[in-house]
Amino acid sequence: MDASDESATGQPREEKGSSPSRPPKEPGAECGGGAEIAPDTDRRRFLQKLTLSLSGFMGALVAIPWVGFVLSPVLRDTPTAWRAVGTVEDFPVQSTVKVTYFDAEAHPWAGFAAETAAWLRRESEEDFVAFSTYCSHVGCPVRWEEGARLFMCPCHGGAFYEDGSVAAGPPPQPLAQYPVRVRDGTVEIQAVGVTAQRG
Amino acid sequence: MRTLEKLGRWLYDRSRLAPLVRKLLTHGVPAEVARSRKGWFYVFGQALVFLFLLQVVTGSGLAMAYVPAPAFAWDSLRYMNEEMFLGAFLRAVHFVGASAMVLLAFVHMTRVFLTGSFKFPRELNWISGALLLFLVLAMAFTGQLLRWDQDGVWTVMVAAQFVGRAPFVGEQLMQILLGGETLGGATLTRFFTLHVVIFPLLIAGIMVFHVYLVFQNGISEPPRAGRPVDKATYRDEYRELVEEGGARHWPDAAWRELVFVAATLLVVFGLAWMIGPQGPGPAPDPTALEADPRPDWYFRWYYALIWLKPQALDELVLVWFPLAVGVALLALPILFGEGERAPSRRPWAVLLVAMTVLGWGTLTGFGLRPHWVPLFETTAPSEEALEGAPAAAREGAQIFFERGCQYCHQVQGLGGIYGPDLTMVTRRMSPEEVAVRTVIGVRNMPAYYGVLTADEMDRLVAYLRWAAGEER
The missing domain is CATH 2.102.10.10 (Rieske [2Fe-2S] iron-sulphur domain)
Structure with a gap:
């Protein structure tokens, strides 16, 4: 989950680096641009972390019963x-x-x-x-x-x-x-x- | 009419489709793909997308009538074949469509490999395509065993034994696959869910990603010798090439794809009409051991391979070979992401394809007509065949048949072909040599020590001598 998020945002960043002559956009217009605005930095970082970790938490929570169910033949005692x-x-x-x-x-x-x-x-x-x-x-x-x-x-x-x-x-x-x-x-x-x- | 038009406009406007549609309709492709005959090499992917949709449509129909319970699955298939309107045809289309998908997946991959289209910046196109190939094969495999006839049931067993050989986690994989300790009530539902829910979802998702990448990276231009891929310049060169050519995917290249898709559909329907549904074969029963399990044609090469390999290489061929092929496929664009794309500058790549096709063809040929299986259906030599034979030779012929010699050896054209033809064996060996070989056994010949008495052995030799024309 996290890895794909990174690669998705990594692409435009790379392009931005390759064309430094690009005119500056309105602050906050592009994603990730929040880092440039001082007052928002901490709050946004916190919210990013919160959303991502909540997503991960929910994913794990949903996965646990499913994985356990699918693996049940392995986890229980072998009947004879x-x-x-x-x-x-x-x-x-x-x-x-x-x-x-x-x-x-x-x-x-x-x-x-x-x-x-x-x-x-x-x-x-x-x-x-x-x-x-x-x-x-x-x-x-x-x-x-x-x-x-x-x-x-x-x-x-x-x-x-x-x-x-x-x-x-x-x-x-x-x-x-x-x-x-x-x-x-x-x-x-x-x-x-x-x-x-x-x- | 006006209302419909208005509704259409409203939908188009509110769904904000305009930018996307404009992008799709003006998407550029290399001029050569659109305007030369080379364009016909760029149609297979579209056919695969179409075939997947065909499988989803036919499969969702079949799933309505299929009962994924071990006790009833076979009967539900028989019911589809015999009672349901177009049931046999729908099953036939699903089978032929699956075969076409396996075939075209390999054709598509071979084309991409030969034109070096997997190189920068299309590495992920290839990797996602390789994942799709694995999934298509997994679908073919699970589909075959959902047929739940004798072949299907034993396929499950063979699959279980197969994963059981995996290092470290073999036993656990086996239990997960079977849904327990044996082929039982939990097995079929697992394969049904894999085949009908999990694999199709994965295919759909990865396929969307795959097509998205084709769109984003552009269709690769036909390769030119002496124009190697350079990561620093390729993207700009490609953009210029497409812009200069001025060719668009729609409809300059798309018409070929649609013509090919239509032809594929006609062939699939025609074949389905001609050959009818695949099975179900004899009713399944894990306690009926007179079974003769064979995989469908697309896995016959592997069936042959596991016979042909030397015994010491068991683990290598069964476990490590498939794993290595999978890893090699995934790693290919990473290892060879730059350089020449033209087949004329990549002799090893061409050789690899040629060897693979040759090997696959040979193994499939072996697998379709295996000579190494005992010929269980062989019959005792007839009276006419034994005409004029002395009593000892007649009894010998009966022993030859009853003791299983005839499963693997031919005498006068009757019997299996695993072992050598024994019609003339007494011309090559003395009776003592024949007896010793039979009793002690040879490499792939069981020892008959304790099974044949000396007396029976004499009569067996008498039969062989008579067959060789030594006692007429």
């Missing part, structure tokens, strides 16, 4: 929740299947967008691993290809082994994993959101 995705018997050992569950924060108007998918792999009798469906390259959806035992990405040809490690293509790191637990025979995935996957 455990979501049941099936019973232990649903998943044969050594299988990799897609499971879907609701986000930790599922707004009613979100519809399908409130849901997330993950690739759940049962490694052994006890151990489950849940992989993110987002390719670690730029986030395209990886699909599990049972025959090849690979996760494949349709965007840039990235591929991951069944343990999530990079098999081919441009991905820089393994597929992200979600926390999984088994409680009373139910498999649960922690819905943590995409930002938490970035480690």
Whole structure:
């Protein structure tokens, strides 16, 4: 705000300096000319400062709630929740299947967008691993290809082994994993959101 | 009639328009711009102003029917396409208009760059123009994802992953962009507001400033070799040039602009009529993973770039390259504000434009027909194709298809083209070599260790040998 005010008045001043032969104008006719009139100097300076600082103050006052509102996703605590995705018997050992569950924060108007998918792999009798469906390259959806035992990405040809490690293509790191637990025979995935996957 | 005339006069008088109108109507331009064919290089900016207005008009229509809620946005677009009078056409015009705007923004910038018009005293013309370019691209990007089909939804995810790579504040940017932790109820409304309120307001404001500067600094004269810009004398020289030429913007130069604008409008409407609305594609569903997201044509070059770059340069290409281009664009007139303007005296500038156009064209070509994606829709070889093949080769063909080899490798014209064509591979390598490569993997080839049994491997080799004509 202040900077633009300065540049706006800076322009005519520069021109004035370049043509000193210009005839003197009536006192007070041009803006900034007030500096030449002794009695007004203090009062005008004060009023200038007052108006500018009031403007700045009002700007800040209006900006605070807006900025806070827009930044609210950053400022609040990250919501998480455990979501049941099936019973232990649903998943044969050594299988990799897609499971879907609701986000930790599922707004009613979100519809399908409130849901997330993950690739759940049962490694052994006890151990489950849940992989993110987002390719670690730029986030395209990886699909599990049972025959090849690979996760494949349709965007840039990235591929991951069944343990999530990079098999081919441009991905820089393994597929992200979600926390999984088994409680009373139910498999649960922690819905943590995409930002938490970035480690 | 007399009443109307009186009303007009009253409005003209009371709004004190006379001095402004007089200034606009008598605004001088270099004679060459008005009276030679070179004037046709000075019409793109006007077309961009017009296209922006066209986007505002069509967009404000679309916004009346668009429901920016994740659950319903896609359906509201379908409704516009299928039920609303001229809905499909309005959507088509908005899309083609956006494409034209992206295209002409680059054409306009290239012209200004080549004629050195960004130099003193027009540095701010260029800088505000660069900001407008960023905003136009931001509009194209947000517009694409408001389509809220599978491409749109995954575009959001890709955008989120992308900003997530930004140094230091990646995670926070991601949360701000998504409106939370995941693509959810707060995401679409954010992009809608950006696309419909915030970006257009910024564009309108900066565009007014940009046009004001064009008016204040004057339209740059076509450059002459050997007449470099000197800050001490340029303004006086320019004023003399315009006064001597005696050409005015209205209508000496304006008619060309209007002819070009009319032609642009006709092309946009014609194309919109011919190709119809863009999408929406398949219904969005973040849990449907059989998606195949692709950006619209104006970002295909980047889509190709992030595949082509060496893996070690990931961060460089994804994050620092766009940032560096942006900073370079903004700093250009400050760094090269004086000196020769003529392209014939600026070989590096011409070379830069040529390389950029060439690179952009090549990358867009790659991006439009990506060879690096697995061919998921490939089918098993038909009976006819396998005619006369021994049993082992037939089983091998089935394995080749089922185990995903065929996604990336062709045999006898069937399959993807990411990896090498394997029709003749057994002529190049021994069966052992084929087996070792398959099991261990190569640079961009996954290791099939533990996936293929020795027996399956034998049959695979049998198929490849048969395909190469070694066992007929």
